Amino acid sequence: MVRKPSRLPTRIDFGADGRQFGALQLPHSVHRSAYGWLPVPIACVRNGEGPTVPLLSVEHGDEYEDQITLSKLIGGLEPAAVSGRIILLPMAGFPAGNAGLRTSPIDGLNLNRVFPGDSDGTPTPALAHYIDNVLMPMADYLIDLHSGGSSLMYLPTAILGGAQMTAEVRQARLELGLVFGDPYGFFFPGGQGGNATTSASAASHGVISIGTEMGEAVR
Numbered sequence: 001m002v003r004k005p006s007r008l009p010t011r012i013d014f015g016a017d018g019r020q021f022g023a024l025q026l027p028h029s030v031h032r033s034a035y036g037w038l039p040v041p042i043a044c045v046r047n048g049e050g051p052t053v054p055l056l057s058v059e060h061g062d063e064y065e066d067q068i069t070l071s072k073l074i075g076g077l078e079p080a081a082v083s084g085r086i087i088l089l090p091m092a093g094f095p096a097g098n099a100g101l102r103t104s105p106i107d108g109l110n111l112n113r114v115f116p117g118d119s120d121g122t123p124t125p126a127l128a129h130y131i132d133n134v135l136m137p138m139a140d141y142l143i144d145l146h147s148g149g150s151s152l153m154y155l156p157t158a159i160l161g162g163a164q165m166t167a168e169v170r171q172a173r174l175e176l177g178l179v180f181g182d183p184y185g186f187f188f189p190g191g192q193g194g195n196a197t198t199s200a201s202a203a204s205h206g207v208i209s210i211g212t213e214m215g216e217a218v219r
């Protein structure tokens, strides 16, 4: 199947060495701004050849710990400390993050339930399409950071994936979880998201991914 190109331009040059900061321009045409767009923060830290690792947070906008973690990492990560490329999206679900809500107030959708997305859709499917269509093909590994948000309470946990995977992928996900270093981790065959999650998107591209859950509910 030929996928439609993304409609989220950015000035980030993913092929360039060094540390770059910028934004994805998420189309959002409204009454007061016919050709408006929302700035989705993105950073790229690259140093020569090596694996590409996207780090995502705020697929759910009420999960604050993760965006603070990635924002601190963006500020302190020197290219000399990297072999390869790290792409950071600290507010992957920008409309939800901007509102501090689990789901987007613009289209009511949950970013981690709309993969592989739609480049011509409303902002949430357009963001999922960017991750699936642009980031996943570049990626070797991916870590998708989550936390308790408004309704959950988690021990620091690595979520190592769903039901269907080869023994080789299972081992690779386990090793990635051990590298991440959460004190707990488990394989989670049941979730609500089915094939519409970031994890499923990563698996469809052959990307070794884990999710993490860290922190208590927002009070």
Ligand SMILES: [Zn+2]
Pocket (backbone or CB within 6 Å): 059, 060, 063, 145, 146, 147, 149
């Ligand atoms: Zn979440």
